[in-house]
Amino acid sequence: xxxxxxxxxxxxxxxxxxxxxxxxxxxxxxxxxxxxxxxDQTQLIAPTYAPSFIGIGVGTQNYTCNATTSTYALVGAVGxxxxxxxxxxxxxxxxxxxxxxxxxSATTGITIQEVxxxxxxxxxxxxxGQHYYVxxxxxxxxxxxxxxxxxGVTAGNPNAYVIGVKTGNLPxxxxxxxxxxxxxxxxxxxxxxxFRMETNGGQPPTHCAAGYSNIAIKYTAQYWFF
Ligand SMILES: *[C@@H]1O[C@H](CO)[C@@H](O)[C@H](O)[C@H]1NC(C)=O
Ligand SMILES: *[C@@H]1O[C@H](CO)[C@@H](O)[C@H](O)[C@H]1NC(C)=O
Ligand SMILES: *[C@@H]1O[C@H](CO)[C@@H](O)[C@H](O)[C@H]1NC(C)=O
Numbered sequence: 001x002x003x004x005x006x007x008x009x010x011x012x013x014x015x016x017x018x019x020x021x022x023x024x025x026x027x028x029x030x031x032x033x034x035x036x037x038x039x040d041q042t043q044l045i046a047p048t049y050a051p052s053f054i055g056i057g058v059g060t061q062n063y064t065c066n067a068t069t070s071t072y073a074l075v076g077a078v079g080x081x082x083x084x085x086x087x088x089x090x091x092x093x094x095x096x097x098x099x100x101x102x103x104x105s106a107t108t109g110i111t112i113q114e115v116x117x118x119x120x121x122x123x124x125x126x127x128x129g130q131h132y133y134v135x136x137x138x139x140x141x142x143x144x145x146x147x148x149x150x151x152g153v154t155a156g157n158p159n160a161y162v163i164g165v166k167t168g169n170l171p172x173x174x175x176x177x178x179x180x181x182x183x184x185x186x187x188x189x190x191x192x193x194x195f196r197m198e199t200n201g202g203q204p205p206t207h208c209a210a211g212y213s214n215i216a217i218k219y220t221a222q223y224w225f226f
Contacts, residue, residue: 028086043168053225055081060216061202067210076133101200101220159189178202191225198222
């Protein structure tokens, strides 16, 4: 951990310089890309056509303690989504969320951008947009939003966002990892469906007690936008 910390500090110096001279978004053709979902399950149904965007999400899932049930309840998430279209078809495409998680979860004081640059998989990591939660526009509670209005090729388009409702939910085999999800759009023109796949981390501890403060659990995932 200590060695990693020193290494990370060295890398961070370069990362700042790299970020400063970052070029505009790089993206690759996704017309041949197809989402594969696990067999033997009915929660996630892959579209038979190509996605518009594929990204790696790096962020936190935030929870508060429900004193009645002594369990953590989700109060939102914050994440940055990086274009991973140029990794599609390479071995790094599947491993990138796990590699990013290893750096993100093992290091304190590192920014999300520095995680991606440290990996070196994407020499010019382009931000597609941000992920966070907003009040449900068609019901109660909170809904996930993916907001591409201020980044990449969609920057400046006020409709380049999607707010969704969960339509499928596949628990991960590893209980530390948040579920894989299928989400249907209820507002916005960015996509009609979003899939959260290849999840790493993000799950809260199983129990909490009243008075526990809110917690933010680091996670990474692959997001597909159709
Ligand atoms: C805590 O959980 C109970 C049982 O699920 C629920 O009825 C209640 O609304 C929750 N409290 C808060 C503050 O979310
Ligand atoms: C989630 O946690 C992060 C890290 O502590 C924090 O920056 C962010 O404001 C939190 N967002 C919400 C909606 O709780
Ligand atoms: C479970 O997932 C966590 C977070 O992704 C990871 O650190 C851990 O190594 C995984 N455990 C197994 C047995 O794969």
